[in-house]
Amino acid sequence: MSTPAAGSVFESDWLAEREAIDHRSRSAGLCAAVCCHLSRRSSPTVTIVDLGAGRGSNFRYLAPRLPGPQHWRLLDHDAGLLDTIEAQSAGLAPADTLETQAIDLGADLGTAIDGADLVTASALLDLVSPAWMDALAARCAAQGSALLMALSIDGHIDFDGPADPLDGLVRAELAKDQQRDKGLGPALGGRAPAQLINTLSAHGFAVTAMPSPWRLGPADADLVASLIDGWRGAVATRRPDLASTLANWAERRTHAVIDSEHALSVGHVDVLGVLGAG
Numbered sequence: 645m646s647t648p649a650a651g652s653v654f655e656s657d658w659l660a661e662r663e664a665i666d667h668r669s670r671s672a673g674l675c676a677a678v679c680c681h682l683s684r685r686s687s688p689t690v691t692i693v694d695l696g697a698g699r700g701s702n703f704r705y706l707a708p709r710l711p712g713p714q715h716w717r718l719l720d721h722d723a724g725l726l727d728t729i730e731a732q733s734a735g736l737a738p739a740d741t742l743e744t745q746a747i748d749l750g751a752d753l754g755t756a757i758d759g760a761d762l763v764t765a766s767a768l769l770d771l772v773s774p775a776w777m778d779a780l781a782a783r784c785a786a787q788g789s790a791l792l793m794a795l796s797i798d799g800h801i802d803f804d805g806p807a808d809p810l811d812g813l814v815r816a817e818l819a820k821d822q823q824r825d826k827g828l829g830p831a832l833g834g835r836a837p838a839q840l841i842n843t844l845s846a847h848g849f850a851v852t853a854m855p856s857p858w859r860l861g862p863a864d865a866d867l868v869a870s871l872i873d874g875w876r877g878a879v880a881t882r883r884p885d886l887a888s889t890l891a892n893w894a895e896r897r898t899h900a901v902i903d904s905e906h907a908l909s910v911g912h913v914d915v916l917g918v919l920g921a922g
């Protein structure tokens with residue numbers, strides 16, 4: 645496989661840190677809706693493909709909640725992340741029902757999603773382009789797969805309490821950074837949920853979207869510190885002239901959240917598309 649594009653490689657520690665927050669933020673209603681959809685399928689085993697599976701967070705959330713026997717195919721270009729999944733998921737699925745595959749999602753997905761009853765992903769769609777999303781939706785429509793795309797950022801970053809003079813600049817620069825090409829075309833960033841809703845609708849899916857925001861406070865201190873520092877770093881790369889101003893902003897904002905003055909909300913959306921409903 646060729647060298648992964650800049651911005652498409654994620655630290656295992658960061659993915660581990662966010663897993664519990666991702667799980668508590670997801671829409672239980674959409675998960676129940678996908679269960680209902682899958683339990684109407686005639687096949688005895690449901691085949692589920694997880695795109696950009698990382699270290700398996702989406703699998704660990706969905707597998708215990710979905711009905712009946714399941715066969716999982718977990719795809720990612722980072723073989724090191726995929727290698728951790730089995731050990732992290734003890735007791736969730738017998739090894740023969742869990743397959744991992746190191747694959748570049750920018751290559752033809754071809755057989756990788758063949759026969760999937762459900763194609764799913766979490767925290768992936770901000771990295772993809774409209775063209776990539778359209779091709780995925782077309783393929784899923786052609787083979788009758790449902791899609792459940794969880795935790796796509798929608799661009800909202802809201803600190804409770806008074807605004808900081810630098811918040812606006814950070815949001816604007818971050819939005820530009822999120823739209824850089826990360827190997828799958830010009831990235832959608834925070835436009836991903838709206839684009840997904842339109843794309844799935846255009847391909848004949850019945851679409852339901854539910855908010856799944858991260859609500860962060862003092863109990864999430866480690867994640868808050870990593871997240872805000874990540875934002876600081878991304879913006880400082882674009883605006884090196886503001887490096888020290890941004891460092892001060894990051895310190896102020898991290899302390900404000902951790903010291904419980906101002907909770908932080910980071911907008912995400914979960915989207916389900918099913919065919920043949922109604």
Ligand SMILES: C[S@@+](CC[C@H](N)C(=O)[O-])C[C@H]1O[C@@H](n2cnc3c(N)ncnc32)[C@H](O)[C@@H]1O
Binds near residue numbers: 695698700701702721
């Ligand atoms: C933000 S992480 C989310 C991981 C996991 N779904 C989760 O919720 O923890 C995005 C994942 O997409 C994978 N990824 C990014 N670009 C990719 C590509 N072109 N091909 C395959 N995987 C890719 C990364 O390796 C990473 O594991």
